[in-house]
Amino acid sequence: MSKRKLNVAMIGSGFIARVHSNAFRQVGHFFDIPYEVRCTVICGRDRAKLEKAASRWGWSGVETDWQKIVARKDIDAVDIAVPNALHSAIAIAAAEAGKIVLCEKPLASSVEEAERMTQAVQRTPNGVWFNYRRVPAVVLAKQLITEGRVGQTYHYRALYLNQSGNDPRKANTWRYKRSEAGMGAAGDLLSHSLDLALYLNGSIQELTAMMHTFAPGRDVDDATLLIARFANGSVGTFEASRYGVGCQNRNTFEVNGSRGMLSFTLDDMNQLDFFDAAEPTNLQGSRRVAVTALSHPYGENFWKPGHVLGYEHPFIATLGDFLNSIARQEPFHANFEDALAVQRVLQAVERSSASRGWVSVDAA
Amino acid sequence: MSKRKLNVAMIGSGFIARVHSNAFRQVGHFFDIPYEVRCTVICGRDRAKLEKAASRWGWSGVETDWQKIVARKDIDAVDIAVPNALHSAIAIAAAEAGKIVLCEKPLASSVEEAERMTQAVQRTPNGVWFNYRRVPAVVLAKQLITEGRVGQTYHYRALYLNQSGNDPRKANTWRYKRSEAGMGAAGDLLSHSLDLALYLNGSIQELTAMMHTFAPGRDVDDATLLIARFANGSVGTFEASRYGVGCQNRNTFEVNGSRGMLSFTLDDMNQLDFFDAAEPTNLQGSRRVAVTALSHPYGENFWKPGHVLGYEHPFIATLGDFLNSIARQEPFHANFEDALAVQRVLQAVERSSASRGWVSVDAA
Amino acid sequence: MSKRKLNVAMIGSGFIARVHSNAFRQVGHFFDIPYEVRCTVICGRDRAKLEKAASRWGWSGVETDWQKIVARKDIDAVDIAVPNALHSAIAIAAAEAGKIVLCEKPLASSVEEAERMTQAVQRTPNGVWFNYRRVPAVVLAKQLITEGRVGQTYHYRALYLNQSGNDPRKANTWRYKRSEAGMGAAGDLLSHSLDLALYLNGSIQELTAMMHTFAPGRDVDDATLLIARFANGSVGTFEASRYGVGCQNRNTFEVNGSRGMLSFTLDDMNQLDFFDAAEPTNLQGSRRVAVTALSHPYGENFWKPGHVLGYEHPFIATLGDFLNSIARQEPFHANFEDALAVQRVLQAVERSSASRGWVSVDAA
């Protein structure tokens, strides 16, 4: 079987570009994909750093000008892993050049930007790295909700806490500057929680939010808190913070429904807690499902039951699903449109925080 | 040693009166108190039920008219354990008759009522059964905060979830009627969370809240959610619900501060989780402290290290501390004034929910 | 309804006598019992200490000579809460005087002694305070095993660890002396684990054991470890130690059977973990059952669902069940015969440790 070659260009060379590089290297080991993925070129500002990354991860070439990459005929796909403020220019140019486009989250710095990006990719396969959608435990949660095992949803609550803001060594990067990141904890952390909420519990109708900055002089939010009403009648709370001292990367959600409860925390990402209220009262309890069985999402792709996955596996699964989707010409999610929906909620958060009142989330 | 006799009247004969009765029976077994507590009379509407309660718990007499009790010269203390709407009349009459007054929470159905009650008890010893203040783990949390082990507080978050509203058998009692309970989840559950928050993290300046009713036709809130700013600069989220399916009595709080994190859940009430950010990075972790050592709060009162306490022990400790406070003529907390402060926050919650905006919490 | 009076004498005034006193005080509050329990007299060596205990717990009289108590016609029941070496003389005398006899565990210092005691109580109601049998989670475990929810048992494992031996302040009491305690960790801790094992998993056929003393000069075991074969074909491991640093009172058991797994730890005594292997693979997980529902063992006796019990409640339940059993003239367990069975295993442990080989557990 000869596979179609897929020449990939990576734009970016920081931490997340490293995670994406790993996904490109690993996807063929764990997923049956109809492409021969070729790591063609990696692009960034610092040539020395690029050379090192290329050598380590097997990118065939390096480039410091992303526009040259977009102009190359031999590049099939462009993966955007640079600070948020740069996403739109690259994505739009790549889409206009007919490239397949993958982009890190949050998609953009504003709804307007995200709309232009989404418009630009209408005719090209596109995806956004909302990686947590493909944690097996999260997919299982989605399945249980879809099957009605949780019943009518009453409550959705999500936390995303890290402690980076409290750490002077970390709090000096592009992520802490409005000009480069657009938002602070809201874009960095809350966007993940919102994407999962929209995926698992449907659209948000209205919300009231507070964006708060603890550090004097910082121009992005250190923490964002909000209360929301979902279209399905449930109510939600969200809290994202870089001042969650004691939490390094705590991404949690809980759902209370008429038939049960789901709890997830990224700290224990191979587990999903499920309380089945349909059980007899004396046997009700939150069961900790180790989501590593063959019958679980991605259970056939990676290791054996009881052999846990790590941070990078959902990225590999995202890429595997993406490549299979585009080969079958089927829609892939999360795509730019999904990410635009997150952006609309983030915008509502900003509006509410400014107006100190409830605001509707604009429909598409 | 001859102790002063303390003749107690219990007003109420439901579940919580049973818990209070146990406290009166047990307090002398675990606390050195300068009173001989005498369970003199129990008062309620249903004589048959009263007789049974009196026989079981050793109340010497029964009475169906609380006003007769207030009028009795031999009664020293009145304990109010009836539905919220009845608190104020009894408390004020008892106070005016010079009785020591203990009252269940929430103190009242409105700030105005709570103010009149607080006014009435100015010259008599008074206390409110905010029992969770005396869970040893909660007292330890307070100690650690006071000692600066948590540092400057950034985040305070609290949940109080049960599933009673989703259960037709339970959702038909006085607690689900505005005329008797005043509020729903807010008065029943959130009041506990707020009292602990004020105790542990100081006063709340402003908040925005949503009170939501899931059940058609019910006139109290099934769930109340809010975001708050504390006077100490920290931000908070609170969620109280009777639709927290999967949770029977989940009362939790978490504090993130510049030096550490505290986590408590009533499900594991003998434990406090403490993350000490002052530890070397490679040994940082949330430590689960079993709060049963002799050196812990109430460690000398009950059993041995590793021998856990149950739901009723904080009530016993509340009573033990209360009796010793009044003997020493020292202020006891939580008293009516503390409960009034909670009531002010609850009122702000109601105002915010109605106005759909941020509101200040009125100062005293 | 006039109840039969039951005059009780407590022999002992240490920690465990305090726990028993509490049970006598509380049993009528939580159990419907056909007796009016009267705390008639408490007996010990130190009169000052006795006076204090009597005053605190409401024992009507004090006595320093247990033989006088046995001789009193008005005493109906004798409760033995003194060091192990004194159990047999008191129990036999009390039984011969026709008293109801309750005794702390371990029953005796040897099988011979236990046999004589068991013989002596043949015609009088008798019970042994193997309190952990009446932890609601343990009773639920028994129910699940009996109902076949665990299937054929393969493995039974139990730990009982505390850290008292490592603590010079604690390791100087009667519990550390062969002359008074008979055994060390084996009698103190392992006896509990063995009673639960016999209750939950049936009789032990043979075992090989090691008794080990860490502290130079101490003449009892600090730790006892053993491997066993049960009559039902399962295999077991037991470990009891006073050098389990990090554990204050960790009493755990786990059962693996063909249909599921049970896990219990006294640290979380209100919970039972149940893994149901009959569930579909993708929903299998250990569920944490909060054993506080009305439908749970003793769920109607104490508080409400989600309101946890403490260390003393299983003692109260033991006494409640005991009194109802004797009133109905039904056998109560654990009785002296059950405790004798534990003693036979303990003797096998000693023989195996001495012979360094497998030994059979003598049948009755």
Place this chain on the structure above:
Amino acid sequence: MSKRKLNVAMIGSGFIARVHSNAFRQVGHFFDIPYEVRCTVICGRDRAKLEKAASRWGWSGVETDWQKIVARKDIDAVDIAVPNALHSAIAIAAAEAGKIVLCEKPLASSVEEAERMTQAVQRTPNGVWFNYRRVPAVVLAKQLITEGRVGQTYHYRALYLNQSGNDPRKANTWRYKRSEAGMGAAGDLLSHSLDLALYLNGSIQELTAMMHTFAPGRDVDDATLLIARFANGSVGTFEASRYGVGCQNRNTFEVNGSRGMLSFTLDDMNQLDFFDAAEPTNLQGSRRVAVTALSHPYGENFWKPGHVLGYEHPFIATLGDFLNSIARQEPFHANFEDALAVQRVLQAVERSSASRGWVSVDAA
């Protein structure tokens, strides 16, 4: 920088060969190694399966006769990932041909075989895939023990439980046949526990063991239980079983020492629980250290703090350390000698199980 090429031959094409293949593919991405690893050839019995594995993992060639591989001059390293009974012939031939030799555990089917293998590799770099030694939490445990943070060890206990034996679909492979596997749970599971015990707590002097088979007609042990004395004066219990229903891959150890306690379970492999008995009593508790900080073992190699590792990462770390060790001509552990030490304990287990008594573990 031009790196020395390292041509690797993989012998085996089953699950564990897949895990090793991944390690060879990934090692250069996460470790600075002085080799260019080349996946030269994969060898197995089934050519179709081999072709597929080669294509998926990038092995340049396939071979069905391992002796041809050993004879090839261009092969630098041979990795043995076949059933146990085949280890010795391949390892000895490869060593005699001067190859670097890596071998899966358990090293051999007998001490004699393991001795011959160890003898054979005296002059060639060699390693054994005791992968759990390189779980970051395990390395941290070793560091804490070495630094004296646990003090004098009293107890070491280990469980390794899966449920494969209870599952007819799994219990029919080579692992369940003496002729191919040598032993059952002892070789498969206990060998891991023993290697960790020797690594963490030093050598075992004597033990008494029971090997038990639940399934009629099966000629290897389904479960092996043992009690041991270590050279450092501590006592240990070990239990390995394929009938641990409820556990998919539960590999745990606990250490109680004079200054603290360590607990590890592979179910939560990114965490180590540490109880520091040197803390003030009121702050003692088992702290859950997320072993993902930069300052943790392998913290610089993989992702960021709070970004967890999976099953395969310790294999990658094993290979990274191995390659660096051989480049620096330093000893690597676990090597054949370390695995021989495990084999000696396994032999003692067999002897004890047969003789039903304590046996000494033979020294080298």
